[in-house]
Amino acid sequence: SQKIEQNSEALNIQEGKTATLTCNYTNYSPAYLQWYRQDPGRGPVFLLLIRENEKEKRKERLKVTFDTTLKQSLFHITASQPADSATYLCALDGSGGYNKLIFGAGTRLAVHP
Amino acid sequence: DAGITQSPRHKVTETGTPVTLRCHQTENHRYMYWYRQDPGHGLRLIHYSYGVKDTDKGEVSDGYSVSRSKTEDFLLTLESATSSQTSVYFCAIRVGEDGYTFGSGTRLTVV
Numbered sequence: 076s077q078k079i080e081q082n083s084e085a086l087n088i089q090e091g092k093t094a095t096l097t098c099n100y101t102n103y104s105p106a107y108l109q110w111y112r113q114d115p116g117r118g119p120v121f122l123l124l125i126r127e128n129e130k131e132k133r134k135e136r137l138k139v140t141f142d143t144t145l146k147q148s149l150f151h152i153t154a155s156q157p158a159d160s161a162t163y164l165c166a167l168d169g170s171g172g173y174n175k176l177i178f179g180a181g182t183r184l185a186v187h188p
Numbered sequence: 189d190a191g192i193t194q195s196p197r198h199k200v201t202e203t204g205t206p207v208t209l210r211c212h213q214t215e216n217h218r219y220m221y222w223y224r225q226d227p228g229h230g231l232r233l234i235h236y237s238y239g240v241k242d243t244d245k246g247e248v249s250d251g252y253s254v255s256r257s258k259t260e261d262f263l264l265t266l267e268s269a270t271s272s273q274t275s276v277y278f279c280a281i282r283v284g285e286d287g288y289t290f291g292s293g294t295r296l297t298v299v
Contacts, residue, residue: 079230083228109287111287116293117292117293118278118280118290118291118292118293119231119278119288119290120290121286121287121288121289122287124286124287164230164231166231166287174219174221174236174238174244174282175233175236175246175247176233176288177233177247178223178230178231178232179230180228180229180230181230
């Protein structure tokens with residue numbers, strides 16, 4: 076079955092540094108990969124979608140890469156701020172297609188002043 | 189969370205009782221989804237709907253049923269609640285060709 080792996084350990088970084096989060100997947104070749112942000116007690120918020128034919132996508136301080144050979148996506152936040160502290164989830168369309176997104180368990184990011 | 193509301197926000201219920209959670213959207217989106225979120229498991233799809241009276245099962249549909257009699261409402265019913273169904277439940281809508289928009293969640297505790 077399809078599986079998504081995100082680092083379960085929290086990532087702690089200093090303000091102003093670049094945060095890099097990893098999403099690895101197995102047993103499938105998704106057409107899309109998405110990243111969401113989730114704050115405690117809130118629902119996930121969509122950030123970026125990258126398609127299989129796109130290597131990289133940017134939005135303001137965010138950058139996502141998608142390596143279909145390595146079966147990996149990297150999510151970067153440049154010039155990180157304490158307000159970026161949250162849990163970040165990756166999701167991909169599994170064998171069930173776009174209507175059956177599979178989510179990773181998320182990685183918690185803590186940005187320290 | 190623009191355009192999507194879940195009710196109730198919190199609920200405590202007893203084992204064996206039926207429970208219905210409601211998801212309401214104001215923007216006439218076709219696709220609606222119910223997920224549950226548990227520590228270490230991430231979000232798991234329970235059921236989804238692709239139109240009025242059109243639904244399909246997700247990864248963890250056992251013990252759950254759904255109904256969608258109007259475009260704006262998608263109901264999730266736990267037929268007979270069990271402790272394993274203690275979780276946070278999220279409704280989501282699909283907006284265009286990008287990501288999902290999620291509601292604020294319902295925290296359900298089955299005692």
